Amino acid sequence: MSMRLPKTVLHNRSAKSNYRQSFWAFAWQTIVKKPGRLIGFIIILLFTFMGIFGPYLYPAQLPINPNAIYAPISWQYPLGADFEGTSNLALVITGARYVLFAAAMGAVFTVAFGTILGLCAGYFIGWTDSVIMRITDFILTIPSFPLLVVLSTVWNFGQPVAMGFVLGITGWGGLARAVRSQTMSLRERGFIEAARGLGLSPLYILFREILPNVGSYIAMNLLLSVTGSIYAEVGLFFLGVVPFQVNNWGVMLNLAVFSAGAMSSPQALPYLLSPMLAILILTLGIVLFLDALDEMFNPRLRGV
Amino acid sequence: MSAELKHKQATAPAVQVRGLNVVYATNQGDLPAVRQVDLDIEARKITGIIGESGSGKSTLVMAMMNAVGKPGQIVSGSVEVLGVGDMLSIDRERQRKARGKELGLVFQAAQNSLNPLRRIGHQVLDLGRSHDVKDLRDLLRKAKDLLTRLGMDADRVLASYQHELSGGMRQRVGIMFALILDAKIVILDEATTALDMLSQASVLEIVRELHKERGLTTILVTHDMGVVADMADRVVVMYGGEIVEEGPSEFVLSHPAHPYTQGLVRAIPRISGDIDRAVPLQGAPADLKTYLEPGCPFYQRCPVAMPKCQESRPTSLAVSQDRKVACFKVTDHD
C-alpha cells in the first residue's frame, strides 16, 4: 500500500499536466475558430498591455503644447489634443491603468463575494441561506450606482483596489443568486451526496467538487463584471463626484463635457470621443471574446 | 367473391401510410428516423406499435398528424386518413381541423400538455372555439363525463390549474382532451408509461371500454410488451425506423418470426414464471451508424445473421394473409 501511494500521486500529476496542456490547446483552437473571437482576444490583450505598460511609454508629466490646444487629428496627434495641447492618445493610454486595474479588481471582488456567498447559501441551506438571501435581495434592490455615488463622499477612490472593493461590494447580488441556485441543484446530484456520505468536509466539497462545476458560469461573469465595473467607475469620474487624483478615461470625459464644452464646440470633440472610443472598443472585445469563453466552458456547446 | 369484397370495404383502413420517410436534421447530416414505412391501421381495432426508444415509433405517429417537431422533417410519403384525406398534402387549415377532431393524440409528456396559466375548463373552451363547437356548455358537460369516467372529481379538475393536479391526474386530463371532440382515431403515445402500475391498469381498462363503446380506432404506442399482449388486436414492431414485423398480436407474440421480436418476447419477465428465464436483448439500440449501413438495421445484434444481411436490407413481405416480416431468414425460405 505505502509503496503504491506515491505512484498514484505521480500518475495523477502527469495526467493533470496532460489535461492542462490539452485544455490550453483546446482553448486556443476555440479562439481561432472564428475571426470575431480572435479579434476580441487581441483587443483584450492590447488593452491589458496598455494597462500594464502604458504609463511607461510616456513621461510622468505629459508634455503640454500651447500651440496645439484642441489640435485636430494629425500624425503628431492621432486622436487630436486636449485643452492644454496634450495628445489625446497619450491621455487614453496612460489613463488606461487606473481604469483597467480598478475594473479588474472590481470583477475579482464581485466574483469572490458572489461565489462564496452563493456557494454557502446553496450548500448549507436553512438559516444560512435565509440570511444570505435576505442580504442579497437587499443589495439587489438598492440602486447600486446612486449608492456608489453616495459612498464616494466617505470612501477614498484614489487607489484602484479601493475602487474595485466598493464596486465588488455593490455588485455581487446577481451572481450570488445564480451560483446559489446552481449549487442547490448540484448538491442533490449523486456525486455530491456520495462525497457527503464519505464524510468529506463541507469546505472540501464546496471548493473541490461544486466550485469546478459552476466554474464556467463564474468565468463568464468575471468578464461581464469587468465591463460593468468600467461603466460604473468611469461614470463616477464622469459625474465629477469623485476627486480627480489620477488621469483616467472618466476624468477625460468629465473635463471634455463640463469644462471644454465638447457638446457645443466641435473642436473639442476629439477630446470627448477618444475615451469613448477606448471604452467601446474594449467592450466590443469583451463581448466578442465571451462567445469563445462560452464554448470553452459550456459542455453543451463543446464538440458541436 | 362479392362477400369477400364487402368484407374488404368494411375494413377499409382508418389510416393508410405509404412510403413515409422522416429525417432529423443534425450537425452530422440527416438522420433517418422513419424509413420507407407502409402501414395500414385497421378501423375499430387496437393496434399496438412497439419498439425500443429511438426506434421511430413516436415519430411515426407524430408524422400521421403531420406534427413532427423540428429538427424533424417529413421527406416523402402520404398518410391517408379515412374521411380526411392525405394529412401531408391537404391545406393547413384542414389539417388543423383534423387534429383533435378526427385524430386525438395523448402524447408521451401528457403531464406537461396543459397551459400552466389557464384553468383546465378554460382550455376546454379554447379547444371548442378553435374547432367551431357551437354548444360550449355541452362540451363542458362532455368533459365532465369523461373526467368522471376517468375517476376524477370533474368540477374540481375543470376549475384547477395544471400545478394543482398530480402527474397521474394530468395524464388523465390529457386523455380527456384527446377524446372530447369525439375523434374516431385515438393515438396513445406512451400515455400510461408515467403512471404507477395500478393507475396504468385502470386507465387502460377505461381506454378499452371507450374503444368498444365508441367504435374507436386506437393506436397504442408503447415499449411494454405486456400492454400490447393485454390490449392490442394487431401489433406493429419497429426497429431502427422501419417496421420489422406486423400481424395479429396473439400470433406475433406466440410465434414471433423476426429475431428482434423473438428477442423482445423472450425479454418479458413473467411474474408467474422464473425471472432467470427472461433473456435481455444483447447489444445497443440502433444508432446513426446503423442507419447509414446498407444492410439490415438489426444485423449487429442478430443471433441468426447471415452474410447477406450485411449487404442488403430485407423488405417487408407477407408471410401469411395478414402478417408481414422484414427478415431474409424468414422470407427467403423457398
Add this chain to the structure above:
Amino acid sequence: MKIVMIRFVKRLIAGLIMILVVASFTFLLVRLMPGDPVQAKYDQLLLNGLTPIQAMDEVRVMYGFIPHQPLWIQYVHYLSQILHLNLGQSISYEGTPVMRIILGAAPWTIILVLTGTIASFIVGVLAGVIAAIKRNSLAGSAITISGSVLHGIPLFVMALFLAYVLTTIYAILPFGAPYNAALTPGFNGPFLSSLARHALLPVFTYALSSYGGWLLTMKSSVISVLGDDFILASEVRGLKTSTRIGYIAHNAILPLFTILALSIGFMFGGSLFIEDIFDYPGLGNLLVNAINSRDYPLMSGAFLLITVAVIASNIITDFLYSVVDPRIRR
C-alpha cells in the same frame, strides 16, 4: 387572493425594513464622515458668534440631530424626524427644507423613469417576440443584433451621443428645463406640448438604454416556451394559431416581471447620468449636485427617496406578478 395579500404584506414589511436600513446607513454616513460635517457646522456657527444653544438649534434644524449627544440618541431623534417626514434643511439652498426640494424634483424623475420603462418594455417585448419567431431569418438576426449593441453601450455614452446629435448638430429638441419657462404651468395645450417636447430626449434615452435587455430576455423566453410540451400539445389538438400565440406570449412574458424590478433600480441609477447630461431637474441631478456642493442633508434625502421609489416599485411589480401568475396563488 388571501395568499397574494399575505405575500404583499410580507414584501411591504421587508420593504420597510430596507428603508430603515438605508436611513440608518445615511445617518451613519453623515455622522461618521471624515471631518464630521455636523460638528464642523456647529463649530463654525460658534465662531460666527452664536451662543452654543443657538448653534445647537441651528444644527438640529439643518441635520435633524444634535451634536454632543450619544450617537444612539441622535439616531433616535433622526429617525423620529424622518417619521415626521422631516429630512432637515438644505445647505446649498439656504435653509429650504430638504423635503420640499426633493418633492419638487421627484415627479420629474419618477414620471420619466416610468414612461421610459413602459415604452422600452412594450417595444422590447414585441421586438423580442419577432426576433424569436423569425430567428433564422435576416430580419430576426438584425433585431437581435440591435438589441445586443444597445444593451452593450454604456448609458452615459448613449446619452452624450443623443444629446450631441439631437440638440447640437440638429437642434430639434430642447435641452435643460422640463418646460419652456415662458409658459404658465397648468392644463393647457402649449404648456403640455412643451412638457412633452422637453421630456422626449430623456425618456428616449431611458427607453433605449433598457430596450436591448428586454428584447434579449423576451427572445430567449419565447424560444424556451416554444420548446415546451404544452405548445406542441396545443398544435396537436388543433388550436387556432391566434390562441396558440396567446398561450406562448402569456407564458413567455411572466419571467420578465421578476426582471422588471431590477430594471427599475437600474433606471433610477441611470437618472444620475441622464439628468446630469441633459440638465434635467430631477432626483439624480439633485443627488449629484448635492454631493458636488457637499450638501449632506440634501444628499441623504435624495438618496433615501430614490431608494424608497425603487423599493415601492419593486413591491408593486411583485404584487402585479403574483396577480397574473396563478402558480403563486395556490
